[in-house]
Amino acid sequence: MKRLACLLLATSYLAMADVVFVPDPSGLNPNDSVDWGQFATNSIFDSPTAFASVNGLTGTAATADPGGFFRPIVPISWASGFFPGDKVLNTNSFNYFPITLTFNTPVFGVGAFVDNDLTIGGFTAAISVYNGDTLLATFSADGSNTGFGSAPFLGVIDNTAEITKVVFEITDTGSFPRLDMAISGVSLNDTAIPVPEPGALLLLGIGLAVAVRANKASRRL
Numbered sequence: 001m002k003r004l005a006c007l008l009l010a011t012s013y014l015a016m017a018d019v020v021f022v023p024d025p026s027g028l029n030p031n032d033s034v035d036w037g038q039f040a041t042n043s044i045f046d047s048p049t050a051f052a053s054v055n056g057l058t059g060t061a062a063t064a065d066p067g068g069f070f071r072p073i074v075p076i077s078w079a080s081g082f083f084p085g086d087k088v089l090n091t092n093s094f095n096y097f098p099i100t101l102t103f104n105t106p107v108f109g110v111g112a113f114v115d116n117d118l119t120i121g122g123f124t125a126a127i128s129v130y131n132g133d134t135l136l137a138t139f140s141a142d143g144s145n146t147g148f149g150s151a152p153f154l155g156v157i158d159n160t161a162e163i164t165k166v167v168f169e170i171t172d173t174g175s176f177p178r179l180d181m182a183i184s185g186v187s188l189n190d191t192a193i194p195v196p197e198p199g200a201l202l203l204l205g206i207g208l209a210v211a212v213r214a215n216k217a218s219r220r221l
Contacts, residue, residue: 019129019163021139022155025187028109029157032057034101034186037087039071044092057190059103065180067092074148078182081115081145088115088182096178098169101186106131107163109189111155115145116170117179122146124172125181127154130165140171157189 022028032055039045047069048062063069070092072078074085082088091097094117101110114125126140136158143152154168170181 018160019137019156019158021137022109022111022157023141023153025111025153025155027157028111028155028187028189030109030187030189031055032188032190034059034188035087036071036089036185039069041071041073041087042077043071045069045071053186053188053190055190057103057105057107057188059101061089062100062102063091063097065091065093065095065097072182078115079145080148081143081151082113082182082184083149086113086184088184090182091180094179096170096181098167099181099183100165100167102165103163105190106161107188107190108159108161109155109157110163110166110186111153112168112186113151113153113184114143114168114170114181115151115183116173116181118145118176121174121176123170123174123176125152125154126169126171127156128167128169129156129158129163130167131162132164136163151184155187161190 032053034051034053038051045068047065048060049069050060052058070090072090073087074082078088078090089099091099116123122142122144124140124142126138128138129136139154141152141154144150168183170178
């Protein structure tokens with residue numbers, strides 16, 4: 001009975017959940033991506049700038065950095081945090097500015113690795129998710145750039161395709177100043193509903209309750 005109660009509680013929670021934090025790219029069940037290799041290595045370009053995903057989804061990347069964007073490659077022009085060979089999108093000054101991605105077609109899920117320049121002691125990054133100008137959720141994660149693959153992944157998944165904008169930020173760098181930030185290539189889920197609808201989850205809970213009762217009845221026979 002306790003197991004059933006816990007299961008139904010978890011089912012109710014999932015039914016109420018809309019936007020869920022995803023700390024690993026595989027959790028997005030990605031079927032598309034934005035490869036920053038569409039811009040030349042070590043190129044500088046203005047903000048906002050248009051981009052296209054591998055499957056043709058279009059959008060814009062924006063930053064308030066007056067220098068616009070810089071497109072480094074790891075580890076030649078961005079030391080670590082990401083993985084060797086990663087083509088990343090970097091704000092183009094030694095000062096801190098967030099990065100905003102806007103999608104022309106709403107998506108179910110989106111995420112990227114996030115890094116801040118020279119914050120050896122570690123940092124906290126955040127992702128804020130929007131439908132138009134309406135904030136849906138904000139999540140944060142800790143990481144560092146002390147080695148390859150040490151930057152945190154910040155992703156979100158929704159049960160409807162309503163995500164039109166995400167903002168990547170650096171919220172805390174400890175004793176180090178916030179400097180220029182960068183994001184990896186972007187993982188996307190833009191074609192399939194990844195989270196069951198609340199009605200389906202409710203039916204699942206009812207079915208499990210019936211199954212448990214039937215199992216108890218069979219034991220008495």
